[in-house]
Amino acid sequence: MAGAPALRIFTLQPSSGVPIYLQLIQQVRRMVASGQLTAGTELPSVREVATEYTVNPTTISKAYGLLENEGLLQRNRGKPMTISAGRHASGSLSQRLKQVESQVDALVLAARQLELKAAELCQFIDRKMEKSRD
Amino acid sequence: MTESLLTTRGLGKTIGGKTILRNISVDVSPGSIVGIIGKNGAGKTTLMDVLLGFSAASAGSSRLFGHDSFTLPAAVKGRIGFVPQQDELVTLITGRQQLALTAALYGRWNHPLIERLQASWEVPLDQPIHSLSGGERQKLSTLSALGHEPELLLLDEPVASLDPISRRRFLQEMIEITADRTRTVLFSTHIISDLERIADQIWIMRGGAIAWAGPLDALKESVVRLSIAARRPLPAVLPLAHGVSQRVAGARASAVVSHWNEQEHAQLQAALDADIEVEGLSLEDIFVEFHA
Amino acid sequence: MRGIGRTMLLLLCWGPLQRWLLAIGLILTLAGRAALATLWHPDLRPLFVLQMAFGACLVLISPVLVGGIVFRSLSAARAVALIPNGRLKLVIGAFASHLLLALLVGTTQSVTTGKLIAPVFMTAYAILSLQFFGYYWSCQYRFGGFWLLSWIVWIRLIIVAFKAGQLGAWLNTAHGLFAASLVVSGAWLAFALLYLRSRRVGVPVLDGFMIWSRSASGASRSARLANTAAEIPHYTRRFAARTLLLGMPWNRSSMWQRMFWSILILVLVGIPAQLIRPLGESIGSSFAWVPILVVAGPLAWAFAFTMTQRARLLWLASGLARVELFRLVEAYSWRLMVIAICAAMLLTIPRFLLAIGDLSGVVHLATFVAIPFASGAAFLYAGMSYVTGRRLAGTLIIIVCAAIWLVNIGFPLSGTVAPAPILLALQVVLVPVLRALALRQWRDIDWLLNRPKRLPARIA
Numbered sequence: 114m115a116g117a118p119a120l121r122i123f124t125l126q127p128s129s130g131v132p133i134y135l136q137l138i139q140q141v142r143r144m145v146a147s148g149q150l151t152a153g154t155e156l157p158s159v160r161e162v163a164t165e166y167t168v169n170p171t172t173i174s175k176a177y178g179l180l181e182n183e184g185l186l187q188r189n190r191g192k193p194m195t196i197s198a199g200r201h202a203s204g205s206l207s208q209r210l211k212q213v214e215s216q217v218d219a220l221v222l223a224a225r226q227l228e229l230k231a232a233e234l235c236q237f238i239d240r241k242m243e244k245s246r247d
Numbered sequence: 248m249t250e251s252l253l254t255t256r257g258l259g260k261t262i263g264g265k266t267i268l269r270n271i272s273v274d275v276s277p278g279s280i281v282g283i284i285g286k287n288g289a290g291k292t293t294l295m296d297v298l299l300g301f302s303a304a305s306a307g308s309s310r311l312f313g314h315d316s317f318t319l320p321a322a323v324k325g326r327i328g329f330v331p332q333q334d335e336l337v338t339l340i341t342g343r344q345q346l347a348l349t350a351a352l353y354g355r356w357n358h359p360l361i362e363r364l365q366a367s368w369e370v371p372l373d374q375p376i377h378s379l380s381g382g383e384r385q386k387l388s389t390l391s392a393l394g395h396e397p398e399l400l401l402l403d404e405p406v407a408s409l410d411p412i413s414r415r416r417f418l419q420e421m422i423e424i425t426a427d428r429t430r431t432v433l434f435s436t437h438i439i440s441d442l443e444r445i446a447d448q449i450w451i452m453r454g455g456a457i458a459w460a461g462p463l464d465a466l467k468e469s470v471v472r473l474s475i476a477a478r479r480p481l482p483a484v485l486p487l488a489h490g491v492s493q494r495v496a497g498a499r500a501s502a503v504v505s506h507w508n509e510q511e512h513a514q515l516q517a518a519l520d521a522d523i524e525v526e527g528l529s530l531e532d533i534f535v536e537f538h539a
Numbered sequence: 540m541r542g543i544g545r546t547m548l549l550l551l552c553w554g555p556l557q558r559w560l561l562a563i564g565l566i567l568t569l570a571g572r573a574a575l576a577t578l579w580h581p582d583l584r585p586l587f588v589l590q591m592a593f594g595a596c597l598v599l600i601s602p603v604l605v606g607g608i609v610f611r612s613l614s615a616a617r618a619v620a621l622i623p624n625g626r627l628k629l630v631i632g633a634f635a636s637h638l639l640l641a642l643l644v645g646t647t648q649s650v651t652t653g654k655l656i657a658p659v660f661m662t663a664y665a666i667l668s669l670q671f672f673g674y675y676w677s678c679q680y681r682f683g684g685f686w687l688l689s690w691i692v693w694i695r696l697i698i699v700a701f702k703a704g705q706l707g708a709w710l711n712t713a714h715g716l717f718a719a720s721l722v723v724s725g726a727w728l729a730f731a732l733l734y735l736r737s738r739r740v741g742v743p744v745l746d747g748f749m750i751w752s753r754s755a756s757g758a759s760r761s762a763r764l765a766n767t768a769a770e771i772p773h774y775t776r777r778f779a780a781r782t783l784l785l786g787m788p789w790n791r792s793s794m795w796q797r798m799f800w801s802i803l804i805l806v807l808v809g810i811p812a813q814l815i816r817p818l819g820e821s822i823g824s825s826f827a828w829v830p831i832l833v834v835a836g837p838l839a840w841a842f843a844f845t846m847t848q849r850a851r852l853l854w855l856a857s858g859l860a861r862v863e864l865f866r867l868v869e870a871y872s873w874r875l876m877v878i879a880i881c882a883a884m885l886l887t888i889p890r891f892l893l894a895i896g897d898l899s900g901v902v903h904l905a906t907f908v909a910i911p912f913a914s915g916a917a918f919l920y921a922g923m924s925y926v927t928g929r930r931l932a933g934t935l936i937i938i939v940c941a942a943i944w945l946v947n948i949g950f951p952l953s954g955t956v957a958p959a960p961i962l963l964a965l966q967v968v969l970v971p972v973l974r975a976l977a978l979r980q981w982r983d984i985d986w987l988l989n990r991p992k993r994l995p996a997r998i999a
Contacts, residue, residue, distance in 0.1 A: 127440065128443050130532075131527050133464075134464060160426060164419065166444075167415060167418050172464065262988070297987075301987055302985045302986060302987035302988070322858075337787065340782075340787075347779075349856060350771060361771075
């Protein structure tokens, strides 16, 4: 059941090197993937987030807009935005892979520095994915 | 669709042989919050004075609401609010009387708004102004520019003397003001963390010219720090298309570049045959790098 | 040493206008001196003498009129307490700069009138020091500007001392000179000791044209503006514009109160001045209007100049165009000037009435009344002309007005009964010309350079 809009569910750091809208997008994605935000949960409105965190509403609405394009969020007329049911309705394999590309790049770099082999890494990833399914 | 609120083309200002502003060409569209940052003496105050018509430009043009700045008609002036760096309050009277003077001159005044802000910002209104502290005077100065609900609000270092709580409240009010996308705020400040919160456009002024004018998000994505680890020694000068600064030591290097994108990343990686780690920079770091 | 030198420089020429005056004054004096020494065109000798005197006056204007205030601002800056021997350097600087100024007066006088340097130097030094001490002391208080009016009394005393008390003859003797130098040095020593020992130096009160105190209870009570209701009081546009221009609330009741107090003080100061009459001097009406002239010129300039700067505050809020603001500032400057001149005339009327038999006709009477207004108006527009980045034009206008003003004063002091009507005609013609010039300057007025300044912040 969709609960009342939870206000402080994000952690926004204006002074980070990452733009605020990007931080918001990444956090929503992460929370949806980990199940923290279930389908139908209402998100606080742009105005509410802007006031709560004292940030520019433009950047919030940009983030919401991009998430809506991804299919992660659903706009309901007159009501707050909600997490859409069903994941990534519009996401081919290559598009989805593209979204994790930066994390994979970082992983590959770290593996190189630690002199891990590709096979060892893949085994490790398989084990992690099995565990998260539980 | 959007009439440009403020447009300058090649704006320049020279005083006594010294060039204070050079070739400034910017546009401001309604609904944005523009933050202007620059070192002391970069020309921020002069820019505001010339934009508002206090002083004539030596070169180029500046237009507000479609009218030339130096000869603004009365109707346009009523849509503008200005908070100067050095407050221009009448020191012998009380704050309440000062607000009354401003209300009388502008003709329209939003009393409930000012009452709410006066209570929330804790501005003493019944003491003579000369007995107020610098921060209280600044708050009063800001209040008197908000009462007539201007469409364009310019503030020159409005929070320099304020404590963090007052600053936070001020920022919240700025967000409130521009929430409906019809009113615009331009403010110059040294407190860069404030800008990172609420500005959507940033102008970086350096030596009287604008070194960067554009969205804050674009700025943060465009100016990044690279940590390069190559397999063989790097050239003394890296082939960076838009390098801001660089340090090379053998096979490792660190560089700050602007106009960064995927293409640049791929090209550089191929050219140097190296691993490149990309790190975003805070606005303060970006500002420091621009002046390195 | 550098601190002392810097103090002297600041006291002698604080601000670009004063620097121009100093430079031009020195050039005129030195050029005149050179011409006289080398006997170049000996038939033009009186002109060179006049030139030297005028040059000296230009140099003296700023230190005499604002020296005390500048010194107080310098002393009040908190940074001074942190500089080792900061205050000592300041007071030595003041001492030295007044010595130099007195020397300038002495040499100018000796060259032009052949008197010995030493007595003139001593007299000038005493007078300059008195003005400095007095103004320094008074400008921290309410009504501080009224110190300048006390000169009406001091000048009388000096004239009496010279004519009846044989002060001039006494100064010519060696021991007279020695005693005088002891007195003046003693005064400086006393001043220095008091100054160095005082714990805190108050900032000069400059709000409201150097006359009104900063104490709010005085201002708001007398103005009766305080609204006990919790809301913002309701003012008219005209009142608001007037308050911003003048820097203080000015409604009808407060205006009458201020006029009453000003006139009362003027009368209280004026009566003793009138009573001290040099023995044997005929009651010439020509002396009567010197104080009026002295008041009219610089005061009108000060009003117009200050309001021109403050007009910046009205640019956005009132929505008025530059020409309309010009007219507003002009109107209020005229009003203030007329009030000041009428008050000064009231002061001298008793004397004037006594001397009415001297005037030989209505023409002279009209000239007597009209010249202060014409001179004041000229200074008014001169004050409004100093507004763009091109400072030279503004400075030259002021110098022209100053020259005419000094001629106006010179006339009665030189003994002529009444000024020539041609002098009035010249000034009356000059006023519209100056107005046109001021209007033209205002079209390019630069409020970035001409903003109301805050004195202590600037010097510190």
